[in-house]
Amino acid sequence: MFNQDNKTICAVSSPSGVGAIAIIRLSGLKSVEIAAKLLNKPQKFLASKPGQMIFTAIKTKNNIILDEVLIVKFYEPHSFTGENSVEIYCHGSDYIQSQIISELVLNGASVAQPGEFSKRAFLNGKMDLSQSEAVADLIASSTKEGHRLALNQMKGQISNEISDLRQKMLELVSLMELELDFGEEDVQFADRTQLSDITEELIQRTNNLIDSFKYGNAIKTGIPVAIIGEPNVGKSTLLNALLKEDRAIVSNIPGTTRDSLEELIIIDGIKFRLIDTAGIRDSEDIIEKMGVERTYKNIAKAQVILLMIDANSTDKETLIFIKNIKDKITDDQYLLILLNKNDIAKKDLTTKLKEYAQVLKISAKTGENLENLSKLMASWVNSLKSSETNLILTNNRHLELFKNSNVALLRANEAIKAGLSGDFVSQDLREAMYYLGEITGNISNNEILESIFSKFCIGK
Numbered sequence: 001m002f003n004q005d006n007k008t009i010c011a012v013s014s015p016s017g018v019g020a021i022a023i024i025r026l027s028g029l030k031s032v033e034i035a036a037k038l039l040n041k042p043q044k045f046l047a048s049k050p051g052q053m054i055f056t057a058i059k060t061k062n063n064i065i066l067d068e069v070l071i072v073k074f075y076e077p078h079s080f081t082g083e084n085s086v087e088i089y090c091h092g093s094d095y096i097q098s099q100i101i102s103e104l105v106l107n108g109a110s111v112a113q114p115g116e117f118s119k120r121a122f123l124n125g126k127m128d129l130s131q132s133e134a135v136a137d138l139i140a141s142s143t144k145e146g147h148r149l150a151l152n153q154m155k156g157q158i159s160n161e162i163s164d165l166r167q168k169m170l171e172l173v174s175l176m177e178l179e180l181d182f183g184e185e186d187v188q189f190a191d192r193t194q195l196s197d198i199t200e201e202l203i204q205r206t207n208n209l210i211d212s213f214k215y216g217n218a219i220k221t222g223i224p225v226a227i228i229g230e231p232n233v234g235k236s237t238l239l240n241a242l243l244k245e246d247r248a249i250v251s252n253i254p255g256t257t258r259d260s261l262e263e264l265i266i267i268d269g270i271k272f273r274l275i276d277t278a279g280i281r282d283s284e285d286i287i288e289k290m291g292v293e294r295t296y297k298n299i300a301k302a303q304v305i306l307l308m309i310d311a312n313s314t315d316k317e318t319l320i321f322i323k324n325i326k327d328k329i330t331d332d333q334y335l336l337i338l339l340n341k342n343d344i345a346k347k348d349l350t351t352k353l354k355e356y357a358q359v360l361k362i363s364a365k366t367g368e369n370l371e372n373l374s375k376l377m378a379s380w381v382n383s384l385k386s387s388e389t390n391l392i393l394t395n396n397r398h399l400e401l402f403k404n405s406n407v408a409l410l411r412a413n414e415a416i417k418a419g420l421s422g423d424f425v426s427q428d429l430r431e432a433m434y435y436l437g438e439i440t441g442n443i444s445n446n447e448i449l450e451s452i453f454s455k456f457c458i459g460k
Contacts, residue, residue: 008034009120010104011112012097013459019092024100025459026086027117030108032073035086037107038100040065050075058090060103067096081117082124115456119449122441128159129441129452133395136456137220144269145219149392158398161209161391162436165202169433172198172412176422176429192416195425199413202432206406208389215384216394218303222264222271223381226298229308230321231279234340238308238364239263239276242374268378275302280321296328304334304377311345311361315352322356334380338362338373397452401435408432 008028014021026035036042040057048054053072059065070089079085090096105111115136122132134153141147172195227235243263261276275298278291299305307325309318322337329335335357339349343363353359360376362369385392393399412428437443 008109009112009116010034010101010109011117011459012101013087013117014092016094018094022090022092022097023459024088024090024097024104025112025117026088026104026109027079027081027083027112027120028109029084031084031086032075034104034107034109035071035073035088038103039071045071045073048073050078058088058100058103060099061106066099066103067091067093077124077126080126081120082126083120112458113454114458115453115460118456118460119453122449127154128156129444129449130158130162130395130398130439131156132441133397133452135460137394139457139460143219143266143271146269146271149216149219149394152392153394157391158393159440161205162440165205166433166436166442168198168202169429169436173426173429173433176426192419196413196416199409199416203406203409203413205389206402206409208386209391209393210399210402210406212386212389212391213393213399215381215386216392217396218381218384219270219392220394222273223304223377224273224275224298224302225304225306225377226275226277226295226302227306227308228277228280228295228299228325229340230310233279233308233310234364235279235308236261236276238306238338238340238362238370239274241364241367241370242274267374270378270381272304272377280325299325299328302333304336304380305329306336306338306373307357308338308340308364309349309353311339311341311349312347313349315349318349319352322353326356336360336373336376340364342368398439401439405432405435408435 006029008026008030010024010026012022013025014023032046036046038058038060039045040059045054045056050073053070055068055070057065058067058069058071067090072087074080074085076083088100090100101111118132118135121127122129127135131154134150137150138147138154141150175195227238229235239261242265263274263276265272265274277295277298280292280295305325307322309322326335337353337357337359339345339353339359339361341363342361343366345361348361350359350361358376360369360373362373364370393402408428408431412425412432415424415428434443438448441449
């Protein structure tokens, strides 16, 4: 097993705070030996089978009982890290946890660095780098869909795709380099049209994964939703209605909301970050002006824009206002016009407004059509899924490396079509393979590994 400094590490692996049970983990060659020194009856633990839970007391070097615990051991390679490993389940007292860690250190263990357990699992071949990163995503997942994507990646969905892509590239490289070996005899081992077709297939597959990031990133980080409109149109009322609690101050006085208020809501397993913004209007009030400027910034960073319009507003002024907002929105953003106060509407502006965006009549006050609003928001996020692949990228590092690989494949394909020498094609294909190898850790360096695992929590 890989353990460069031969250290045995330890850390609390459960969340901080008061709880019934806490978990302390050890990993390294001397894990079982060190843990046994803390036990009231070490013989029972040492004689137990791997994976068998033992109930025992744990004590200090001065034979003072600290706690009664459950303890279990695992021998290499049958553990999370691939090394000898021990888990101690003690009571959740911060004092008990810190004392047990202190005793473990006194007996030869070292306190683990963030992500050190997962790093050892990677170095010992228990999982590749992309799977290791998925462990952190799984821990951080707060929605059903986020959990599903992280779990699929941890199970190796992306890894398997990368392995298949690299294998196909390797086959192409082998053909190219075999031709070079017989260059003087002018031998061609593969039809250039066929090679181009295979390369284009690889380009399409990497493109599909790159496109999937729109959905994957949205699920991982949450969808920013800007609720915008003129003052007193019902933005704060809508926020409170969607949250089903009073989070924003609601008043009939225009300009009550002068700053942005952000809250989280989960719809159909998707996390939305709702941003209640200051009403957009011309004002001489310095504070209100700053609020409006911040509203425009929130529009720029939002993926979904809910533009609220008073159902009884003047047609001409409303159209000018909507056109001004529409000009600030990109094709990647979803604009939904909400005709609010429909419960007291005296006219229907839907026909005039639908040329600018999809229109939904609602009443934030009575809750009318808010269920359909939620469905439309979730439906838009689901529309981001690529129909070409079930694989979803969620990691920015992976995205950049797939883009780099895709560029190298495009160069290789151009070289094939131009009839260039096989060494040019081979070089581009090897570069494409290199970038994919960086995703899974087939190609890595200590600096990259330290950067990735330092972002993990301690104990994982």
